[in-house]
C-alpha cells in the first residue's frame with residue numbers, strides 16, 4: 001500500500017518514526033497544525049519540533065502560493081536568527097501560539113540600526129591599480145579608513161579614521177547576509193502593526209542599488225512564509241513603487257505618472273493616484289522591481305554618466321483582506337529606499353540650473369532625513385518632516401513606538417573615493433550618535449569603543465513650526481463679490497478635490513493565482529500588469545510646502561554645530577571637509593563662506609517658492625473658473641426684463657477688480673521667483689569661478 005502524503009512528508013523531514021501517530025490525519029489538518037498540537041502526536045524534542053515546523057511551513061507555502069520560497073533555507077534562517085532570538089525559548093510558548101505568531105510577538109529590533117557595507121574594487125579600479133583604503137573588522141563592527149594626504153612639502157602621510165556601527169560588512173559579504181543583518185529583523189515589525197524603513201545611503205556607484213534590490217525579494221519570501229500561517233491568513237501584501245525626482249513624485253509602476261501628496265483630515269499623508277499591486281509570489285515582486293528600475297530616472301552628470309538623481313521608494317503594505325478580496329485596513333508597512341547619490345547634494349555650481357536645483361533638493365532631503373531619524377531615537381515631540389518631500393512622504397514611518405529604521409551606508413573602497421566615503425561614514429555616524437557616549441567620541445567623527453546604550457546628550461534643534469502657505473486672496477467660493485452666497489458659487493475644481501478619504505478606485509478583485517501559475521511579464525514600456533489596485537488616497541488638503549521656519553537650513557545647522565564643540569574644528573585647512581556628505585564644501589576664506597551660505601539660503605527659498613508658485617497658479621485657474629460662473633450668472637440676470645443696470649455695472653466692476661487682483665498677484669509671485677533664479681545663476685557662477693582658482 002502506498003504511503004499517505006502525510007507519511008511521505010514526514011519521511012522527507014526525517015520524522016518517519018512519528019508516522020503511526022499521524023495516521024488518519026488529513027493533509028489539510030496536517031497543514032493547519034499549530035505548535036501546541038505537536039505534543040499530541042508525540043513530537044516533543046526541540047530539534048524535531050523545529051523540523052516539523054519547517055515541514056509544515058514548506059508544504060503550506062507550496063499550497064498557498066509561496067512555492068518560490070526556499071523554505072528550508074528561509075525557515076532555518078528564521079529559526080536561527082529571527083524566530084528564536086532567545087534560543088529555544090519560544091518553543092515553550094506558554095500561550096501555545098504558532099511559531100510564526102511567537103516570532104512576531106517576541107521580535108523587537110532596535111529603533112535605529114546603522115550598518116556599513118563596503119563594496120569590492122571593481123574591474124576598472126583593479127586595472128588602474130587603485131588602492132583599497134578601507135579595512136573592515138566585522139568582529140567588532142568597526143572599520144578604518146586610511147586617508148592619504150599630502151603635506152605642504154609634498155610628502156605623503158596617512159590619516160587614520162576609525163568608525164564603529166551596529167554592523168560593518170566587508171566586501172566579501174553576500175546579499176543574504178546583508179538581509180539578515182538589516183531587514184529580516186524588521187519583518188516582524190510589519191506584522192506587529194509597525195512601520196519600518198530601510199534606506200541605502202552613499203555616493204554614486206558605492207553599491208546602493210546592488211544592496212537594496214535583493215532586500216524586498218528576501219523580505220517578501222519571509223513575509224509569505226509568515227502569511228502562510230493561519231494566524232495571518234486574513235492579510236495580504238501590496239506593493240507600490242515611486243520616485244522623488246527634483247522634489248516631485250512619479251509612479252514607477254504606472255508609466256512614471258506624476259503623483260500628488262495630500263494630507264487628510266487626520267494629518268495623514270497620502271499619495272494620490274499611486275498604484276498598488278496585490279502580490280502573492282516572489283516572482284511578481286522581482287518583475288515589479290525590474291519594471292521600476294527601468295522606469296527610474298537617471299541622468300548624466302559631470303561625475304558619473306549613470307548617476308542616479310532620484311530617490312526610489314518601494315513600499316510593502318500589509319493589509320487585512322476583506323471578504324471580497326479587496327484590501328482593508330493597513331496592518332504595517334515597510335519602505336525600501338534607494339537614495340540618490342549623496343554627492344549629488346553638493347558640487348553643483350558648474351552644472352545647468354535644473355541640475356543645480358535637483359542637487360539642492362537632494363541636499364535638503366538628505367539633511368531632513370537625518371534629522372527625522374535622529375528624532376526617532378530622541379523620542380522628539382516634533383519630527384522635522386517638513387524639511388523635504390522625502391521626509392513628508394515617509395512621515396508615518398517616523399512616528400510611533402513601532403517605527404523602526406535601518407540605514408545601510410554604502411562605501412567604495414578606493415583612495416579616490418576617500419572623501420565621499422568619509423562623508424558617508426560621518427553622516428551614518430551622526431544618525432547613530434545619540435546612542436554613543438559623548439566622551440567616547442574623538443574629534444573628526446572618530447568613534448572607537450562600544451556603543452553606549454544610554455548616552456544621549458544631544459538635544460534636538462528647536463522644532464520647526466509649519467508655516468501655512470500664503471495664498472493670494474482669491475474669491476471665497478462661498479461668497480460672491482456682491483457679499484452674499486451664491487447657490488452656484490462653489491468651484492467645481494475645488495469640490496472635485498475632496499474625494500472621500502480611504503476610497504479605492506473600483507477595480508476587479510484580484511483572484512488568487514492558481515498554484516504554479518506565473519504572473520504576466522512586465523515590460524518597461526508596457527502598461528502595468530493586471531491585479532492592479534489604485535490606492536484610494538484621501539485628498540482633502542494639499543500639503544503645505546515647507547515654510548521658511550519649517551525647513552532644515554544647511555548653513556544655519558552647520559554654523560550652529562561649529563559652536564557646539566562636538567564636531568570638527570571650525571577651520572582646519574584650505575577646504576573644510578563636508579561633514580556628512582550632503583553639504584557643499586566650505587572654505588577658510590570668510591568671503592567664500594558668506595557667498596556659499598547666501599547661495600544655500602537662496603536655493604532653499606527657490607525650492608520652496610517653486611512649489612508655491614505652481615500651487616498659486618493652480619489656484620488662480622480655479623478662481624478664474626469660479627469668476628466665470630459669476631459672470632455667466634450676472635449676464636443671465638442682466639438679460640432679465642427690468643433688470644437694474646446700476647446693479648449690473650457695480651457687480652461687473654467688482655468681478656473685473658477681482659480678476660485683475662488675481663492676475664497681478666500671480667505675476668508678482670512669478671517675477672519674484674524669476675529674480676531669485678537670476679540671482680542664483682550669478683551666485684553659482686561666482687562660486688564656480690572662485691573654486692576654479
Ligand SMILES: Nc1ncnc2c1ncn2[C@@H]1O[C@H](COP(=O)(O)OP(=O)(O)OP(=O)(O)O)[C@@H](O)[C@H]1O
Pocket residue numbers: 118119120122171202203204205206207208209210211306307308339340341410
Ligand atoms: N557588494 C558588491 N559586490 C559586487 N559588486 C558590487 C557591490 N556593490 C556594488 N557593486 C557593483 O558596483 C556597481 C555600482 O553599484 P550600484 O549601481 O549599486 O551603485 P549605486 O550606489 O546604486 O549608484 P547610483 O547612485 O549611481 O545608482 C555595479 O556594477 C554593481 O554591480
